[in-house]
Amino acid sequence: MRYITFALAKGRLAKKTLSLLEQIGITCEEMKDEKTRKLIFVNEDLKLKFFLSKASDVPTYVEYGAADIGVVGKDTILEEGRNLYEVLDLGFGKCRMCVCGPKEAKKYLNGSQLIRVASKYPNIAKEYFYNKKLQTVEIVKLNGSVELAPIVGLSEVIVDIVETGSTLRENGLEVLEEICPLSARMVVNQVSQRMEQERISKIVTALKKLLDEKKQG
């Protein structure tokens, strides 16, 4: 039997992903060792392979079929725009993609003045402002601590993830507009979905059942 390969986003989402998989009997003990430098893990009994990669690379591995299944945030799926099937909302890693800035910056969001928008998510930002028909924006790509940009005068507003809102509050910024809700999703390679339909469906169905039970309980 062929192996089914999982690409999992490392970082914030990894622990919960492994825990959910474990609850449906998909285990990979070796992977839980945070000190390991090993990159790929095999469960011989279940004929499964697993690897952790940078979140933004998960959709790439899945589109190319290097992984059959991926688990990654909706933000990354939207930003990467890869060809894949999104099959399940896993319900954790919940947060929101928002336009944020100082209160006074709200006026720019319906005006015609040229503004800069800093973001780790330039594609999401570009699409949002395009759909809003606000074309007087210049998107500036940053790689982290995006809240700094309006504080130091790099941009008027930012497009970023908001979870508790603490980062915004502590820096005198606020949510000006909400773009969309986010959470961790399961994605599947389009060919694998057909070729391994039975095995993949079994996994998705088991996860759905588990998530439904959790919701009710």
Ligand SMILES: Nc1ncnc2c1ncn2[C@@H]1O[C@H](COP(=O)(O)OP(=O)(O)OP(=O)(O)O)[C@@H](O)[C@H]1O
């Ligand atoms: N408060 C939050 N901040 C950022 N991401 C969050 C938050 N809450 C949930 N998430 C989810 O977790 C994912 C980010 O995980 P993590 O911060 O580990 O990776 P990353 O920021 O993409 O990686 P890197 O720091 O290497 O750029 C996001 O893609 C999002 O879906």
Ligand SMILES: O=P(O)(O)OC[C@H]1O[C@H](OP(=O)(O)OP(=O)(O)O)[C@H](O)[C@@H]1O
């Ligand atoms: O609403 P909060 O609960 O404060 O969470 C949101 C913050 O967390 C994320 O940053 P992260 O910690 O991933 O660091 P980064 O800014 O370097 O990406 C995100 O980019 C926000 O800055």
